[in-house]
Amino acid sequence: MSNSKNTILSLRNVKKHFPIKEGVFQNVVGQVHAVDGVSFDIGAGETVGLVGESGCGKTTIGRCVSGLEPLTDGDIFFDLTPEKLVALEDFEKHQSEIKNKYLIDEIQSTSNISKIEGDDFYNYRRNCQMVFQDSFSSLSPRQLVSDIVSRPLKIHKVCADNELIPRTIELLEQVGLGKQHLYRFPHQFSGGQRQRISIARALALDPKLIVLDEPTSALDVSVQAQILNLLHDLQKQRGLSYLFITHNLSVIRHMADKIVVMYLGKVVEAGKTEDIFANPQHPYTKALLAASPDLSEDVMSDMAALDGPIPDPARPPQGCSFRTRCPVSRTECGWEVDDIIRRLEHHETLIDSIKSVHQPDAFNAKLTFETSLSAIELKDVVGTKDIPKQMRKAIKKIEVKGNDVNISFDPVQTVPLVQSENGSLSRCVLANK
Amino acid sequence: MSPDNLDIQNSLDKDLIASVTDLKVYFESKQGMVHSVDGVSFDIVDGEMMGLVGETGCGKSVTARTFMQLVQSPPGMLAGGNIKFRSKNIKNGSQVIDLLDLSENQIRELRGERIAMIFQDPGKALNPGLTIRTQVAEVFQEHRENDVLEEAGLKNKLTGVTEYFVKKYIKQEAGFLVTTLFKIPPLSTYKKKIDSGINRLVAEALEETQIPNPTKVMERYPHELSGGMKQRVMIAQAIACNPDLLIADEPTTALDVTVQARVLDLIKELQKRHKTSVLYISHDLSLVRRICDRIAVMYAGQIVETGDAETIFNQPKHPYTQGLINALPSMSHERGKLEAIEGIVPELIEPEPGCRFVSRCMRRKANCEEIDPKLKPISEVNKSHKVACLLYEA
Ligand SMILES: Nc1ncnc2c1ncn2[C@@H]1O[C@H](COP(=O)(O)OP(=O)(O)OP(=O)(O)O)[C@@H](O)[C@H]1O
Ligand SMILES: Nc1ncnc2c1ncn2[C@@H]1O[C@H](COP(=O)(O)OP(=O)(O)OP(=O)(O)O)[C@@H](O)[C@H]1O
Ligand code: SF4
Ligand code: SF4
Ligand SMILES: [Mg+2]
Ligand SMILES: [Mg+2]
Numbered sequence: 001m002s003n004s005k006n007t008i009l010s011l012r013n014v015k016k017h018f019p020i021k022e023g024v025f026q027n028v029v030g031q032v033h034a035v036d037g038v039s040f041d042i043g044a045g046e047t048v049g050l051v052g053e054s055g056c057g058k059t060t061i062g063r064c065v066s067g068l069e070p071l072t073d074g075d076i077f078f079d080l081t082p083e084k085l086v087a088l089e090d091f092e093k094h095q096s097e098i099k100n101k102y103l104i105d106e107i108q109s110t111s112n113i114s115k116i117e118g119d120d121f122y123n124y125r126r127n128c129q130m131v132f133q134d135s136f137s138s139l140s141p142r143q144l145v146s147d148i149v150s151r152p153l154k155i156h157k158v159c160a161d162n163e164l165i166p167r168t169i170e171l172l173e174q175v176g177l178g179k180q181h182l183y184r185f186p187h188q189f190s191g192g193q194r195q196r197i198s199i200a201r202a203l204a205l206d207p208k209l210i211v212l213d214e215p216t217s218a219l220d221v222s223v224q225a226q227i228l229n230l231l232h233d234l235q236k237q238r239g240l241s242y243l244f245i246t247h248n249l250s251v252i253r254h255m256a257d258k259i260v261v262m263y264l265g266k267v268v269e270a271g272k273t274e275d276i277f278a279n280p281q282h283p284y285t286k287a288l289l290a291a292s293p294d295l296s297e298d299v300m301s302d303m304a305a306l307d308g309p310i311p312d313p314a315r316p317p318q319g320c321s322f323r324t325r326c327p328v329s330r331t332e333c334g335w336e337v338d339d340i341i342r343r344l345e346h347h348e349t350l351i352d353s354i355k356s357v358h359q360p361d362a363f364n365a366k367l368t369f370e371t372s373l374s375a376i377e378l379k380d381v382v383g384t385k386d387i388p389k390q391m392r393k394a395i396k397k398i399e400v401k402g403n404d405v406n407i408s409f410d411p412v413q414t415v416p417l418v419q420s421e422n423g424s425l426s427r428c429v430l431a432n433k
Numbered sequence: 434m435s436p437d438n439l440d441i442q443n444s445l446d447k448d449l450i451a452s453v454t455d456l457k458v459y460f461e462s463k464q465g466m467v468h469s470v471d472g473v474s475f476d477i478v479d480g481e482m483m484g485l486v487g488e489t490g491c492g493k494s495v496t497a498r499t500f501m502q503l504v505q506s507p508p509g510m511l512a513g514g515n516i517k518f519r520s521k522n523i524k525n526g527s528q529v530i531d532l533l534d535l536s537e538n539q540i541r542e543l544r545g546e547r548i549a550m551i552f553q554d555p556g557k558a559l560n561p562g563l564t565i566r567t568q569v570a571e572v573f574q575e576h577r578e579n580d581v582l583e584e585a586g587l588k589n590k591l592t593g594v595t596e597y598f599v600k601k602y603i604k605q606e607a608g609f610l611v612t613t614l615f616k617i618p619p620l621s622t623y624k625k626k627i628d629s630g631i632n633r634l635v636a637e638a639l640e641e642t643q644i645p646n647p648t649k650v651m652e653r654y655p656h657e658l659s660g661g662m663k664q665r666v667m668i669a670q671a672i673a674c675n676p677d678l679l680i681a682d683e684p685t686t687a688l689d690v691t692v693q694a695r696v697l698d699l700i701k702e703l704q705k706r707h708k709t710s711v712l713y714i715s716h717d718l719s720l721v722r723r724i725c726d727r728i729a730v731m732y733a734g735q736i737v738e739t740g741d742a743e744t745i746f747n748q749p750k751h752p753y754t755q756g757l758i759n760a761l762p763s764m765s766h767e768r769g770k771l772e773a774i775e776g777i778v779p780e781l782i783e784p785e786p787g788c789r790f791v792s793r794c795m796r797r798k799a800n801c802e803e804i805d806p807k808l809k810p811i812s813e814v815n816k817s818h819k820v821a822c823l824l825y826e827a
Contacts, residue, residue, distance in 0.1 A: 022652065053689050054661025055645070133660045133687065137556040154525020180782070181465060188460070188508075191553045191683065192716070214660070217686040218553070220488045220716030221760040247661075247689035291690040310645035 007080045008209050009042040009065060009128075009240040012092070016060050020314055027421055030314045034060040036265035036433035037074070040258075041085070042209070045239040048275070049256030051247060051288070055313070057265045058245045062211045065243060066130040067113055077111040078124045079208065084111065126156055129202040133213040133245075137195035139186040142424055143198055145172070146182040152204045171200040176226055190216040199227065203234070211243045216251060228254060249288065253277055259286050264321045267417060271424020281426035311342075318362050319412040320428065328410050331430055334412035335394040337365040343387055350377055353402070363409040375400045445517045445529045450479040450678055450710045451500075456514035461507055465782045469495045471734035472514070477678070482704065483712040484742065486757070487731030492781075493714045494553055494729075497680050500532055500712075501550055501756050502540045519676050519711065520547055545576050547677035549683040553714075555589040555663035556779070565666055566651035569635045571605075572673045576635075578603050585630030599623055603631075625762035638669040640718040643695045660687040668696055675707050682714045697724055718757055722746050727743065727817075730754050734781055736808055740818035750811060752794045752818040788823065798823055 015038075017031040035057040042048045049057050063069045065076060080088070088102050110120050132138035139148055151167045153159055159167050169179045176198040195218045201211050204219065213230075216224040226250065235238050244255050252259060252273070259276045261269040269282040280286045308325035311317050319334010324342065326333070336337065338357060344351050353374040353428055359365040369375045379400050382392065397408045420431040445452055458470040462826070470492040472518050477483045487492050498504050500516060516532040520543065532540070532700040544550075552558040552782055560568060573581050581603050582588045602624065615624040617756055632648075639647035642665040655663055662688045671679060681700065685693040687826050721728055722742050730751065738751040749755045787802040788794070794801065801823055808821040 018657070020649070020653075051689075052667075054687065054692050055659040059659060134554070134556040136554040163562075183463060188462070190490040190494060195489075218489065218683065218716075220486070220757070221718065222757060223489050225760045247687075249690070288690060291694060310643060312649065314645040314646070314649070379748065 001371045004082060005044045005081070007041050007085050008044050008046075008078065009243065010066070010077040010085065011041075011061070011074045011078055012039050012077070012088070014038045014055060014061070014064060015072045016057075016064055017072045024259050032313050033265045034313065034317050035064065036316060038170075038260075038262070038265075038267055039074075040260050040267065040270060042243060044241055045235060046258065047235065047242040047244055047256045049259045050243060050245045050262065051249065051252055051259060052262035053264075054247070056262045057313075058262060059213055061128060061262075062213045062243065062245055065113075065211055066128060068130075069084070069123070071114060075108075076113045076184075077107065078113050078116075078128065080107070084236075126205050127208040128211070129205065129207045129209070130211040131195075131202045131213060131215045133217075135198050135218070137192065138184070138198060139194060141186055144183050144185060148186070148197060149168070149200050150205060152201065155207055158205060167204075170203055172197075174203065174221060174230060175200045189248055192223060195219060196223075197226065205242070206238065209241045209243065211245070213245045214247070215244075217246065217248065224251070229321035231255070238428050261288070264311060264316055266316075266321060266427065267425070268322065269421070269424060270417070275424050277420045277426050279422045281420045281422065281424060281431050283328050284322050284426050287327070304385065311338075312401055318414060320415040322428075327431070329388065329390050330429060331390050331393040332412065333390070333394075334415065335391045335409050336362040337407055337409065338362065339391055340382060340387065340407065344381070344385065347377075347381060349376060350381065361411070363411045365407050367405045367407070369403050369405070370399070373407050375403050388416045436584070440661070445519060446476070448478055449476050450519050451477040451712075452517045453496070454515055454517070456496065456499065456516065457512035458492075458499055458504055458509060459512045460509050462782070468712040468734050468781045468784055470499070471784070473731070473734070473736055474514075475736055475739055477710050477712055478727070480708045480710055481726040482700075482713055482724055484725035484728040485712060485714045485731060486716060486721055486728060488733075490730045492734045493731060494682055497550065497682050497712065497714055500678075500680055501544055501548060502532065502535070502537075503550075504824065518548075518678070540670075545572065545674050545676070547676055548678045548680065549671040549674040551618045551664075551667050551682060553682040553686075555660065555667050556655075558667055559663060561655050564652055564654055565639070566632065567634050569638055569651065569666065569670055569673065570631050571636075572670050573631055573634050574603050574605055576674050579758070580634065581627060581630055584634050585626040586621075587626060589772045595620075595623075599627070603627060634673075639666065641672070641699055642666075642669050643692055644669075661692065664688060665692070665696070668699070672699060672703055673702070676709060677707075678710050678712065679703070680712045680714070680824070683716070684713075685715075685720075691721075699815065700724075714729045718746075730757070733784070735789065735821065737790070737822070738818075738820045739808070740811075740815075743751055744785070744818050748818075750818075750825060751790075751822050752796050752824075753790050756793075788821075796824060 014035055017033055019028040020030045021027065022029045027347050038061060040048065040093060050061065052058055055383055062070055084245060087100055088107060090305065091104050103288060108115055110116060112192040113124055116124060124306060146165065146168055148169055151166050153164060153167060168182065172178055172181060177193065177196055186197065189309065215229055231242065244252065246252055255362065256273045259271065260267055261282065263284050269276065269285045276285060280289055288397050311324055317338065318336055323329045323333040323335065324339065353370045354367055355370050357365060367378065367379065375376045382398060394409055395407065396410050397406065401408050415427050415429055417425045417427045418431055421425045456470055456472050460467040460469055475495055497503060511533060517529055519527050519529050521527045578600060587599065598614065598620065599609055601611060608816050614620050635651055636647040639651060644650050644662055644665050664684065668684055685696055687707055688696060700711060702815040704711060713721060713725055724744050727739065727741050728745045729736050730745065730753065732753050738745065738754045745754060746758065749758055786805055788806050791797050791801045804823060806821040806823050806826065808819050810816045811818045811825055813818055
C-alpha cells in the first residue's frame with residue numbers, strides 16, 4: 001500500500017466458532033462457524049460498512065474486534081503503521097523467509113489485540129469503542145444515564161471531577177438529548193433514545209475507532225440523519241474510523257468508503273462503495289441491492305425474497321455457500337450430497353424411509369432405504385425439476401443397488417475471493433472468468 | 434355486560450376493530466410529569482394494516498403497550514381516554530370492550546388469544562433462562578390446544594377423563610400427580626405424541642420466519658442467537674397466536690431486506706388467512722408506505738396527521754410529515770449530507786400550550802405558540818385525511 005496513513009484495524013483470517021452443546025451433559029456436538037476466515041482492513045479516517053443477512057456473523061465480528069470474544073483462529077491488529085502492514089503482508093506471503101522476524105514479533109506484541117498488554121492494551125481499550133445492537137441489554141439497568149456516559153471519563157481520568165457533568169451534558173447534546181435526561185434510568189427511555197445514550201458513551205473518550213452495530217436501526221429518518229451527520233462531522237474533524245454494521249443499504253451508501261458483504265460467516269464481496277453500488281459482482285450483493293426498498297425506483301413493486309434453503313452455519317457448504325439460493329448458480333459451484341437432501345422437503349415419505357446414510361465426505365454418500373422402491377424413487381426425484389438443473393448436471397454418478405443409492409459429485413474447493421473487473425473482490429466462480 | 438359497555442358498543446363503527454380516543458399516558462419523574470402520550474386518537478379498520486410512525490421518543494411504544502395494559506404503574510399513569518376493542522369471541526359473538534377497563538385476569542386472557550404483540554426489544558421480551566423451544570411451545574400450549582391435539586394425531590380420539598388430563602397436560606396446568614401419571618403407560622404414549630407434536634409445530638413456526646435449521650436452533654438459549662434471529666423468534670410467537678389484532682412494534686429493525694420481505698409476507702398471510710388487523714409501528718416511512726393501508730403520524734405524544742398511505746406520502750400536509758419525507762435517504766442525496774429536521778423534540782415534561790412542533794417548524798405563524806391545533810379533516814371532500822396544524826384551520 002502506498003498510503004501514508006495508519007491502518008487502524010486489520011483482520012487477518014479471523015475465525016470464531018461457537019460450540020453447540022446438547023443433552024444433559026452438554027456434550028459438544030458441533031461448531032457454529034459464525035465467522036469463518038474473514039480479512040479486511042480499516043484505514044485511519046475511513047468507514048468500512050459491514051453488511052449481510054441476519055445471522056451471518058456481523059455482530060460476532062464486532063465483538064471480536066472489541067476484544068469481547070476470544071478468536072478461534074486468525075489475528076486482529078490495531079493501529080498499524082504502513083511499514084508494519086507491509087511487513088505483515090510480506091510475512092504472510094513468504095512464511096519461510098523470516099528476514100524481519102524481530103519486526104513481526106514486535107508487531108505481534110504491540111498491535112495484536114489478543115496479545116498486547118500494559119500501555120498498548122490500555123491504548124487499544126480506550127481507542128476502540130463499541131455501540132451495541134441491543135441497546136437494552138448493553139446499558140446497565142441500575143445506572144443513571146449520567147453514570148453510564150461519564151463512567152469512561154472517570155475510569156480513564158480524562159477530565160477533572162468538576163468538568164465531568166458539563167462534559168457529559170455536552171455529549172448528550174451531541175446526540176440530541178440534554179441535561180434533563182441525566183438522572184434517569186435506561187428503562188425510562190424509548191428504544192431510539194437508548195441507542196443514542198450508547199452512542200454518547202462511545203464518543204466520550206474520543207476514540208480512534210468505533211464499532212457501530214446497527215446504530216441507527218431504531219431511529220427514525222430525521223434523528224438518523226442527525227446522528228449520521230454527527231458521525232460524519234466527527235470523522236472529518238478528528239479522523240475517526242468506523243466499522244459500521246447495518247443491513248440498511250442506503251445508510252451504508254451514505255456512510256461507507258468501503259463495503260464488506262458477508263454471507264454465512266465469509267466475505268463474499270468487498271470493495272469501494274461506489275463500485276459495489278454501481279456494479280455489484282456477487283449474486284448475493286445483487287440480490288441485496290434488488291431487494292432494498294429505497295433503492296428501487298418502483299416502490300410498490302414486490303420485494304424480492306431469496307428462495308431456496310438456508311444452510312446451517314454448523315455445516316457450512318463446501319464450494320460456494322450461496323449456491324443453495326443463488327439465482328444464477330452453475331454446475332461448478334460445488335454441489336454436494338446435502339443439497340439433494342435439502343431439496344427433498346416435499347418428499348417426506350422418501351426422507352422417512354432413509355434407513356442410514358454413509359457419507360465419507362461432502363461429495364460422496366451411500367443412502368440406504370427401507371425398500372428398493374424408495375431407492376429407485378430417489379433416483380427418479382433427482383431427475384425431476386425439484387432438483388435444479390445445474391445441480392443435476394454436477395452429479396458424477398448416481399446408481400441404485402438394491403436398497404442402496406450411491407451418489408457422488410466432483411469435489412470442489414471453497415471458491416476463493418478474487419479480484420473482479422471493477423476492482424472489488426468477489427467470491428464467485430463467475431468472477432473468475 | 435354492564436350498561437356503559439353497551440354504550441360503548443354503540444359507538445364503535447362496524448368496520449373498526451379498535452379505536453383509540455384521546456389517550457393520555459403520563460410518567461412521574463423527578464422533573465415533573467412526562468406527557469408521553471397526550472391525547473392520541475386513531476382507528477384501526479378491521480382486517481387492515483395501520484401504520485404508526487414518528488420520531489423516536491414520540492410515544493409509539495407507550496401507546497402500543499397501553500393496548501395490553503403493560504405500562505407499569507407507578508411511574509406510569511393513565512390520565513385519560515379509552516381504547517375500544519371488538520373482541521370476536523366465537524361463543525358470545527362480537528363484543529366491544531374498553532381495554533383499559535379490564536381487570537388483570539381479563540386482559541391476560543385477551544393477550545395472546547385476541548391481541549398479540551411483537552416487542553421492540555427482543556433482549557427484553559425473551560426469557561434468557563429458557564430455551565427457544567420452551568418459549569415458543571408455550572404459545573401453542575396456551576392458545577392452540579386443538580392444533581396440538583391434531584398435530585399429535587389425537588384429535589377427536591380422546592374422551593372423558595383422559596381427554597381432561599391430556600388437555601391439562603398440554604396447558605401445563607397439570608399438578609405433580611398428573612404429571613407423574615404421564616410418565617407411565619398408558620398416558621406416557623400420549624405424552625410422547627404430544628411432545629413431538631408440539632416440537633413439530635414450534636419448528637414449523639420458526640421455519641416460517643426463515644430461521645435456518647429450526648430443529649437445532651430451538652434447543653438454544655436467546656444469548657446464542659443473533660439479533661435478527663431473536664426478533665424472528667418473537668415474530669414466530671406472535672404469529673402462532675393467530676390473534677385478531679397484531680401489534681408489531683418495530684418488528685423488522687434487526688432484519689436485512691431479504692428476511693424482512695419474508696416476514697412482511699408472513700404478516701400479510703396471517704392477515705389474509707385469519708383476517709388479522711395489524712398495528713404496525715415503525716420509524717421507516719418508506720416501509721410503512723409499502724405495506725400499510727393507512728398511516729398515523731405521531732409527534733411529541735400526539736397524532737399530527739392521519740390518512741391513507743398514498744395520500745400521506747404524496748400530499749403530506751403537516752410540516753413535520755413533510756420534513757420526515759424529505760429526510761428519507763435516497764439515492765439522489767450527496768454522500769454524508771442528509772436533510773435532518775433542525776432542532777430537537779421538545780421536552781414532554783409539563784408541555785406548554787400551543788403546537789408542539791413550533792420550535793422546529795419552518796412555516797409557523799404568529800399564533801402557533803398559543804393555540805393547540807386540533808386533528809381535523811383537511812377538507813369536506815376527504816374526511817379521512819386529517820391534520821393538526823393551524824395552517825389548515827380556517
Ligand atoms: N418508564 C418511563 N418513565 C419515564 N418516561 C418514560 C418511561 N417510558 C417511556 N418514557 C418516555 O416516554 C416517551 C415515549 O416513549 P416511547 O417508548 O413510547 O417512544 P417511541 O415512540 O416508541 O420511540 P422509539 O422509536 O425510540 O422506540 C419518551 O420520551 C420516554 O422517555
Ligand atoms: N454465544 C453464542 N453461542 C452460540 N452461537 C452463537 C453465539 N453468538 C452468536 N452465535 C451464532 O453465530 C451466528 C452469527 O451471529 P451474529 O450475532 O454475529 O449475527 P449477525 O450477523 O449480527 O446477525 P443479525 O443481523 O441478526 O444481528 C448465528 O448463527 C448465531 O446463532
Ligand atoms: S459461485 Fe457464484 S454463481 Fe455459483 S452459486 Fe456461488 S454466487 Fe452463485
Ligand atoms: S401549527 Fe404552526 S407550528 Fe405547528 S406545524 Fe402548523 S404551522 Fe407549524
Ligand atoms: Mg447482529
Ligand atoms: Mg419504541
